[in-house]
Amino acid sequence: MRLPCCTFAAVLLVALAGPVFSDEPDPRIEAFWVLLHEPAVVEELKLSAEQQSRFTTMRDGWDLRFFPLRNQKPEVSRPTFAALVAEAREELKEVLDERQETRLREVELRRLGTDSFLQPEMEPVLKLTDSQKEKIRAIVSETRESLQRAAAKAKEEKTPQKQLEGRLRTLKIGEQRKVLDRLTQAQRDGWTRMLGEAFDVTRLGRPAFRVPDLIDSGQWANSEGLASSSLRGKVVAVHFYAFGCINCIHNYPAYLDWQSRYRGQDLVIVGIHTPETKAERDIEAVKRKAAEEKFEFPVLIDVDSKNWDAWGNSMWPSVYLVDKAGRLRFYWTGELNWQGQTGEAQMRKHIEELLTEPAP
Structure with a gap:
């Protein structure tokens, strides 16, 4: 089975990147927030000088509201952060054109990795059965637990970072293969189309915050x-x-x-x-x-x-x-x-x- 270019790297980034807040219930909130701060993503959108200026000003303002949330109690930080990200999504619509919005959504789906299969916009494309959804959720949950165990064991054994990354990469690649094995060829083709043109996600992992x-x-x-x-x-x-x-x-x-x-x-x-x-x-x-x-x-x-x-x-x-x-x-x-x-x-x-x- 041939997988879309760079998808393995995308899911690996999700595994290695620490969450914005611990126990963040919606991975899409975090994924979108981080992507807004990735230079490679901003470059991919090909913003005009005016768009770049407006976007940078808006993002700086969001950052200054974000930082104080980092040490708040979860019952305060999580809903406030979710509201901030929702606000950012709406305000971006005033800056980006239709092509740029589409491209940002495609990169976001790549960043989500296996979590992308259960996103609302995938429903009319993939038409997953209830059985498929249940199996995908189980695979994702099992992999998440395996990643946590691997990270804990690596910390206990003082495993070198590169060796840990190799273990996590293997787990995430295995997760994606298991999910794709439960899709029909038409569903796999639909997922690939939703990811859009190839994007080198190895350029991610360099977010910058005001x-x-x-x-x-x-x-x-x-x-x-x-x-x-x-x-x-x-x-x-x-x-x-x-x-x-x-x-x-x-x-x-x-x-x-x-x-x-x-x-x-x-x-x-x-x-x-x-x-x-x-x-x-x-x-x-x-x-x-x-x-x-x-x-x-x-x-x-x-x-x-x-x-x-x-x-x-x-x-x-x-x-x-x-x-x-x-x-x-x-x-x-x-x-x-x-x-x-x-x-x-x-x-x-x-x-x-x-x-x-x-x-x-």
Whole structure:
């Protein structure tokens, strides 16, 4: 059986990409949201200069509403996020023409992988029987559980990332074959038509999100203050921490290495100290600890957690890498090298990638 070009990669991306919110009940909400932030998708739509300007402005506004949802309770975040995505779908209709809307929908179906078979627009095309629908749901559910077990086992055994990706790829390819085996040839042909022209989904996996501006508390260590506008054209490593947090302290060697390794290059490290305990609310103590640890970079003292909430941060420590255009490209929550993980090496690699990119 010959499968549509690049479909394996599409379903693999779904397996490897972390959800926007845990337990997100509708994969299409998340898929659409991420695709709006993929440069390859925007390029595929062939927007005019006017369309590009309108789209970028709209998307930036959505992003600034999205970030604060990240640390909200699920009963708040999920419906609010769903409403935001629904609003984005409607507003996009004012920007895209019919051809562009169709192409975005085709790429979205590719991104959904096997979840695409049960989407409403597929109903009149595939005309699945109740038995087929039941079997497809069972296959998808079984694969999801297998992916979770594989990821958990890999974490326990400290399996290298590439080896884990190979296992996940095998599971997703097997899932798609099982689903297609339950379709007639006419149904398979209909599904292929709905996917449209070939799209190289290996270009996906590079979403960029507009980050919130720094909210100046008026209290800084190692700086009189920074405005986000002054950071454009620089790669920015933003790390949220609290000086009494042992996991945060374990990340300090990485920050000290970056401030030395990339000295004189277009990297700016910004610490955001958000207190967890009463002692950590002492501004002079924050400054003293920063000096003791030999931090040379600016630290924004976020006593009232305004930056923490604007970013929707939820864990000490968390590290975000922002590109020269002011967009989030990579992040790591928790201790970088926790129990053999390679967060420090991965983030260093990403920093070097971002440094090679031209300024906007």
